[in-house]
Amino acid sequence: MKRWWQTRTLRFRLALWYALGGTLLLAGFSAIIYGYVVDRMARPLDHQLRQDLTTVGQRLRVSPDGLHITWDGHEAQGGAEWNWSDPWFELWDEHGRLLRRLWPLNEAHLEKPPFAPPNGRETLSVFYVAGDLRLRVLSVPYQVPGHSSAWTLRVMRIHVPAADALRALLLIISLALPIVVVMLVLGGYWITRRWLKPLDDVVRQADRITADDLDRRLTVANPNDEIGRLAGVFNVTLDRLESSFRALDRFVADASHELRTPLTTLRSVGEVGLRRSRTVEEYREIIGSMLEEAGRLQLLTERLLELAKAEGGKATVRRQRFCLDENVAACVEELSILAENKRQKIVLETMQCAVETDPVLFHQALQNLIDNAIKYSPPEALITVSIREVGEAFTVAVADQGPGIAEENRDVIMDRFVRTDGACERGRGGFGLGLALTRAYMRILGGTLEYQPNKPQGSRFVLFLPRT
Amino acid sequence: MMIMNAAPGSPLRVLVVEDEVKTRASLVEGFQLEGWVVVTASTGIEAVRCVNEGCFDLIVLDWMLPGCDGMEVLRQARARGHRTPVLMLTARGEVEDRVAGLDGGADDFLAKPFAFAELIARCRALLRRQVLSGATLLRCADLQLDTRARVAMRSGDEILLTPREVDVLEYMMRYQNQVVTREMLERDVWRQTKRFTSLDNVIDVQIMRLRRKVDGDRADPLIHTIRGIGYRLGKDPG
Numbered sequence: 001m002k003r004w005w006q007t008r009t010l011r012f013r014l015a016l017w018y019a020l021g022g023t024l025l026l027a028g029f030s031a032i033i034y035g036y037v038v039d040r041m042a043r044p045l046d047h048q049l050r051q052d053l054t055t056v057g058q059r060l061r062v063s064p065d066g067l068h069i070t071w072d073g074h075e076a077q078g079g080a081e082w083n084w085s086d087p088w089f090e091l092w093d094e095h096g097r098l099l100r101r102l103w104p105l106n107e108a109h110l111e112k113p114p115f116a117p118p119n120g121r122e123t124l125s126v127f128y129v130a131g132d133l134r135l136r137v138l139s140v141p142y143q144v145p146g147h148s149s150a151w152t153l154r155v156m157r158i159h160v161p162a163a164d165a166l167r168a169l170l171l172i173i174s175l176a177l178p179i180v181v182v183m184l185v186l187g188g189y190w191i192t193r194r195w196l197k198p199l200d201d202v203v204r205q206a207d208r209i210t211a212d213d214l215d216r217r218l219t220v221a222n223p224n225d226e227i228g229r230l231a232g233v234f235n236v237t238l239d240r241l242e243s244s245f246r247a248l249d250r251f252v253a254d255a256s257h258e259l260r261t262p263l264t265t266l267r268s269v270g271e272v273g274l275r276r277s278r279t280v281e282e283y284r285e286i287i288g289s290m291l292e293e294a295g296r297l298q299l300l301t302e303r304l305l306e307l308a309k310a311e312g313g314k315a316t317v318r319r320q321r322f323c324l325d326e327n328v329a330a331c332v333e334e335l336s337i338l339a340e341n342k343r344q345k346i347v348l349e350t351m352q353c354a355v356e357t358d359p360v361l362f363h364q365a366l367q368n369l370i371d372n373a374i375k376y377s378p379p380e381a382l383i384t385v386s387i388r389e390v391g392e393a394f395t396v397a398v399a400d401q402g403p404g405i406a407e408e409n410r411d412v413i414m415d416r417f418v419r420t421d422g423a424c425e426r427g428r429g430g431f432g433l434g435l436a437l438t439r440a441y442m443r444i445l446g447g448t449l450e451y452q453p454n455k456p457q458g459s460r461f462v463l464f465l466p467r468t
Numbered sequence: 469m470m471i472m473n474a475a476p477g478s479p480l481r482v483l484v485v486e487d488e489v490k491t492r493a494s495l496v497e498g499f500q501l502e503g504w505v506v507v508t509a510s511t512g513i514e515a516v517r518c519v520n521e522g523c524f525d526l527i528v529l530d531w532m533l534p535g536c537d538g539m540e541v542l543r544q545a546r547a548r549g550h551r552t553p554v555l556m557l558t559a560r561g562e563v564e565d566r567v568a569g570l571d572g573g574a575d576d577f578l579a580k581p582f583a584f585a586e587l588i589a590r591c592r593a594l595l596r597r598q599v600l601s602g603a604t605l606l607r608c609a610d611l612q613l614d615t616r617a618r619v620a621m622r623s624g625d626e627i628l629l630t631p632r633e634v635d636v637l638e639y640m641m642r643y644q645n646q647v648v649t650r651e652m653l654e655r656d657v658w659r660q661t662k663r664f665t666s667l668d669n670v671i672d673v674q675i676m677r678l679r680r681k682v683d684g685d686r687a688d689p690l691i692h693t694i695r696g697i698g699y700r701l702g703k704d705p706g
Contacts, residue, residue, distance in 0.1 A: 284695070291696025298581050299666070334658065337673050360661055371666070 011192045018188030023181050030173040037169060042136065045157055046124065049138040052087035052155040064146030066093070069100055076102055088156045091142065092116060094149040103156070117154050126159055134159040198227045206234065214242040240313070247312035250416075255304055258417060258431070262297040266290055303433050307416065310440035317444055321356045324394055324465070325387060331366045332385055335374060342379045346370070349386035353394055356468040357445050365441040365449070366396060368434035369461045373400035377458070392467050393447070399460040404453055413451065414439045438463075480504045480525045480595065485515040485541065486557070487533050495528065498584050499591075512536035519545045524552050526591055531558040531569070539572050546573040553594040557582070585647035585697055592646070606641040609703050611682065611690055613641055622682060632657075633678050640691070640701040649698035675699055 005013055061070045069076050069091065081104075082088075088103035096116045107113060110129045117123065117139035126136050135156045142153035198221050205218050217238060218231040273286035309315045332348050339346050373383045381401040388395045405413055416436040438461075439449045447465040454460040482499050486492040487510045499506045507522060509515040512535040519527065519541070527545075531538040542554055556574040558565055566577050576590050606613045610623045618634045620627045629637065635657050640648055650671050654660045658667055675691065683689040692700045 288695030288697075295696065334667065335670060337677075338669055341673050367667075371669075 011189060011196055014192040015185050015189040019181060019185040022184035022188075023177070026177055026180055030177065034166075034169060034173065038166060041166070042159070045136050045159060046138070049124075049136065049155050049157055052089070052157070053138065053140065053153070055087050056089050056153065056155060060089075062091075062144045064144070066099075066144055066147060071102070076100055090114070090117075090154045090156070092119075092152040092154070094119065094151060099151070114154075114156075117152050119152055120150065196227075198222075199230075202227065202231050202234070209238065211245065214238060214245055244312040244314075247308050250311075251304060251308035254416060255301070258300060258304070259297065262293050262300065266293045266297070269293065300431055300433075303431060303437065307433060307437055307440060310437065310444060313444070315361070315441075315444055317358045317361065319356055319358055321354060322359045324353045324355045324362075324396070325350045327359055327363055328366060328385060328387060328396055331363055331370060335367065335370045338371070338374045339383065342374065342377070342381075344374060344377055344379065344381050344383060346383045346385060349384065351387055351389065353387065353389065355394065355465060357465065361441045361445055362463075362465065365438040365445075365463060366398070368438045369398040369463070372434055372461075373398050373402070373459075376400060376402035378402070390464075394465050394467070396463040396465065397460055398463075399454045399458060401454070401458040404457055404459050405451065410451055414449065435461075481507065481523065482591070483507050483509065483515070483518055483522065483524045483527045485509045485512075485518075485527065485533065485538065486530045487511065488530075494584070495587075498588065502588065510534075512538070512541045515541045516544050519550055519552070520548065526595060527552050527554045528587075528591070529554055529556050529574075531556055531565075539569065542569075542572050542574060555587075555590055555594060583647075583649040583651065583697060585649050585694075586652055589643055589646055589648070589652065606638065606644075608641055608644045608690060608701060609688070611641075613637055620682070627681050629678070629681060632674065633681070636674060636678055637682070637701075640699065643701070645700070645702040647694050647697050647700045652698070 005016060008016075059072050060076070061073075062068070063070075071086075082102055084104050086102075090101045091099040093099055096119065098116070101107075101114075110133075111131065112127075112129055114127065114129060114135070114137070117137070120141055122138070122140045124136075124138050126134060128134050136159035137154050137156045139152055139154040141150040143150050202218055205216075209216050217235045220228045220231045220235070222228045223232055269286060269289050273283070273290075278286075306315070328350065329348060332346050336346055370383070370385065377383060377400045383401075384397075384399045386397050386399075388397070414435045417432040435449070442449045442463060442465070445465060447463060450462045450464065452460040452462060480503075482504050484492060484495050484499070484506055486495060486508070489510075492508055492510065496506045496508060507518060507524070509518045510533075512533040514535075515529070515533070515538075516536070529538045529541060533541070538556060538558075542556070545552070545554070553575040554573065555576045555578060556569050557578050557580055558569070559580045569577055575594055578587060578590060604614065604616045606615060611620070613620045613634075615638050618629075618631070620629055620634065620637060636653065639653065639657050643652075650668050653671050654667050658671075660667055675693075679689070679691040683691055688703070690701055690703065692702070694700050
């Protein structure tokens, strides 16, 4: 269940939080300031109260039985005759009874006579005795000589703590607070809008990217902030998406183009075969030829699918630890019969080495290279397969003494359906997919396929395979 | 397994479940040429009825069927206790599908498109597995191969063969009088799990050499090329 604010935009929610947090913070701050000012302004009065206390101590006398209370030697009496310049005070006994209240005020005019102070400890407080009269009072325990328990003495003064200034302060606070809050909300809204604007741009740009223009990318204003990182990640995702779409497109294009050739052969052989009646032998020959073509068609389709899969990153990789030299030796051994047939010699320069990768994919990649070397080398040529260690990787190079690859063709030989120098020997297996597959497999295994001219003549294909 | 022990001489009964008309017709004809009795079904529901009513030695079952698919037919057949060997045909060659099919009770699997020669070979293997795996001394006419000693003789003369040639010859002798395709050799003898680079040339050269050693210039060659399909070892060219 979503709360109502969770359905709003991020911008709205941020502004809301600014407003709430700002208001609370400012209110608290103002309260502290106000309290502090009030306290500071009351301090001179407290000082006067302490002076009053000293004066009272000097001039007040209480007899040990507590019955005679004298002020400057006279019996103390409050009311109109009390001197305005003398301190005002009260005396309360230990039972909370008022013994004397010595001040010049007429108690009949008071709305609320002062109540009893707490016994036995020093307190400082403020109370109203009339609507416009506020008293600040200081109560202390008062020890009567010869008496077991302490009375309480309370000195009082009219409390007028710069009331005007305080009122002004309150006014300032209550006026400023809403203004500041409004500014916070507006500023917060503006800032978040400004900061989130790149996000809006990203949304707008991403919205325009469709399957047809996957080459578009999001502009990354600042690659270090969160939005920049988001856009960066999105771009990487787009890269992957684009490459798999490309692979699919290419597959469709290749398939429609390259599959036509065997299909045409298939049709024409069949049609021509049916044009006149033939002997059984001739029919066998025709059907056999059609089957061969169908077989090629099947093989081509399978390889195209595999290539599309490999290039689109969908090939299944089963990594395991194995001896690279054994794998290479097995590969050479498998194909050596073809070399023998052309009286070619395959020399294996090997070394012991273990790798962790997919042995099947690697095997296929290497098989293509050796097969090519045998195919393109003249009879009695020498083919060298060598394993070398290069840092944390191995290279497996296949060098032949064939015609080599012309300079202008070197960039394209690894593309699909490229057959050089009219090696359009479309006979057995010559689809022109071998190098493309090898390169795709090596890419999956984290390696590369490189071409180098072989000296003095021929080609050298190097598989670069990381150890793991 | 029990049905396999049908009375000797009585023809094998095969149920072919396939919805594609042309494929079905060619399968039927191919099996009939082997001398088998063929019953067909074109939908899953029909197939289930056939399985329940008839008694078959083998079922060739297409995975993708209208109505209920091949896996469902297989499941129902196995649930009812039919132990008949089932060979599934699928247009999907993925390993996962293969595993799912074998888990579902299929005895073997063949991905489309397939060579009919291979289908027949697989069917025979399912019907008489023990014949294919058991014997150590294989014979064909005056050619014999001791698979344990790995020695081949023709008319009493020993033929010197490389290890790979022995493997190929043994495979062909086990499947004698049947066509062996390059795919079968590639997978079963060369143990190549992927077919994206070609060993076809290697196989052709290997067979050529084997033929030179086994047949030489004899008037009665045993190894025959069946154009467009593969090779066949047997007395007559078929």
